[in-house]
Amino acid sequence: MINSKTQLMGLIGHPVEHSISANMHNAIYKALNLNYAYLNFDVKTDDLKKAIDGAKTLNVLGYNVTIPHKINVMKYLDEIDFMAKMIGAVNTIHFKEYQNDKTKTLCTKAIGYNTDGIGAVEAITEEINLKNKKVVVLGAGGASRAIAFQIAISGINELVILNRTDEKAKILSNECENKLTQLNKSNQSNKSNQSNKSNQLHTQNNSKIKEKIDFNENMIFKYGNLLNIEEELKNADVLINTTSVGLYPNINDKPLAIADMMHSDLVVNDIVYNPIDTGLLKEAKIAGAKTIPGTKMLIYQGAVSFNIWTGHDAPIDVMEKAVYKSRSQLKH
Ligand SMILES: NC(=O)c1ccc[n+]([C@@H]2O[C@H](COP(=O)([O-])OP(=O)(O)OC[C@H]3O[C@@H](n4cnc5c(N)ncnc54)[C@H](OP(=O)(O)O)[C@@H]3O)[C@@H](O)[C@H]2O)c1
Numbered sequence: 524m525i526n527s528k529t530q531l532m533g534l535i536g537h538p539v540e541h542s543i544s545a546n547m548h549n550a551i552y553k554a555l556n557l558n559y560a561y562l563n564f565d566v567k568t569d570d571l572k573k574a575i576d577g578a579k580t581l582n583v584l585g586y587n588v589t590i591p592h593k594i595n596v597m598k599y600l601d602e603i604d605f606m607a608k609m610i611g612a613v614n615t616i617h618f619k620e621y622q623n624d625k626t627k628t629l630c631t632k633a634i635g636y637n638t639d640g641i642g643a644v645e646a647i648t649e650e651i652n653l654k655n656k657k658v659v660v661l662g663a664g665g666a667s668r669a670i671a672f673q674i675a676i677s678g679i680n681e682l683v684i685l686n687r688t689d690e691k692a693k694i695l696s697n698e699c700e701n702k703l704t705q706l707n708k709s710n711q712s713n714k715s716n717q718s719n720k721s722n723q724l725h726t727q728n729n730s731k732i733k734e735k736i737d738f739n740e741n742m743i744f745k746y747g748n749l750l751n752i753e754e755e756l757k758n759a760d761v762l763i764n765t766t767s768v769g770l771y772p773n774i775n776d777k778p779l780a781i782a783d784m785m786h787s788d789l790v791v792n793d794i795v796y797n798p799i800d801t802g803l804l805k806e807a808k809i810a811g812a813k814t815i816p817g818t819k820m821l822i823y824q825g826a827v828s829f830n831i832w833t834g835h836d837a838p839i840d841v842m843e844k845a846v847y848k849s850r851s852q853l854k855h
Pocket residue numbers: 639661662663664665666667686687688691765766767768770794795796817818820821822824
């Protein structure tokens with residue numbers, strides 16, 4: 524029930540009316556009896572700074588950020604978590620109170636995170652242990668960036684990024700390899716220089732994000748165009764579609780990979796969640812592969828955001844029910 528102590532969270536984006544994040548988060552608050560409320564805020568790009576400053580003034584606890592603000596919003600934040608910095612986009616903001624040492628007053632700072640990549644990785648690790656696995660990612664857009672950086676620090680052995688525009692796959696793959704190799708070197712020299720201090724690179728103390736770093740320094744980074752899919756899938760363990768192929772209303776478009784290209788030990792994740800059962804997942808089922816729908820990433824990225832704002836673990840089953848209920852109420 525909303526009362527004088529209710530704290531506010533919300534989604535900022537443009538447009539936001541089709542989002543089901545509010546249903547998912549409000550279902551958590553109800554199930555855990557927490558005095559929070561989550562609303563959708565349609566914010567135009569010119570009003571983005573006002574939305575951040577206003578949240579600080581009004582004691583908003585957190586925002587999720589969606590298209591088109593994930594990159595632009597970064598310039599209005601006080602701190603950015605190192606993974607969000609590496610990815611170059613923010614999808615979660617925590618408005619955190621702190622004591623200003625000079626004025627001895629309570630102030631609020633806006634801290635940016637990216638939970639998209641970790642959401643996808645948590646969804647995939649429900650089905651498969653990623654240690655030493657080969658992962659093929661289709662697409663090199665915004666969602667692919669978040670997933671590529673996060674999955675590359677999840678203990679895997681090989682990351683192959685394939686995209687219609689292969690130049691974009693090359694840029695993302697090279698950036699991932701260079702930044703993570705650099706991070707690994709700094710981590711190692713930090714460890715030897717300050718053996719009993721915490722890792723300086725992890726600027727925020729968010730445990731969910733911090734504990735997930737496992738970079739294999741011999742990891743293979745590859746990239747190419749979509750003609751390479753069949754060859755790369757032969758010995759792959761995981762296939763992730765991050766392209767918008769199959770997204771409503773184009774639900775009958777030919778999937779980028781068909782059953783004949785897959786094998787039964789493959790785990791196939793399509794991050795498109797409208798429809799839930801995409802053409803790619805139907806092909807994966809024909810091949811006898813394990814499938815992970817895009818709703819799982821949506822749920823887990825929301826669960827990590829909730830953890831950042833409140834410190835509580837989110838009830839995944841409650842979120843799942845809320846997502847399926849809202850999806851079934853939508854016309855498409
Ligand atoms: N489950 C979740 O929580 C979640 C979260 C974020 C996004 N998503 C979904 O992920 C999808 C991508 O989002 P995004 O933000 O990454 O979009 P984006 O930045 O616009 O990237 C789109 C990607 O799809 C590729 N693509 C588009 N049409 C294609 C076609 N006909 N054939 C082959 N490739 C095609 C693009 O290739 P080019 O580079 O060649 O154009 C690019 O790699 C959307 O469907 C979105 O709804 C889901």
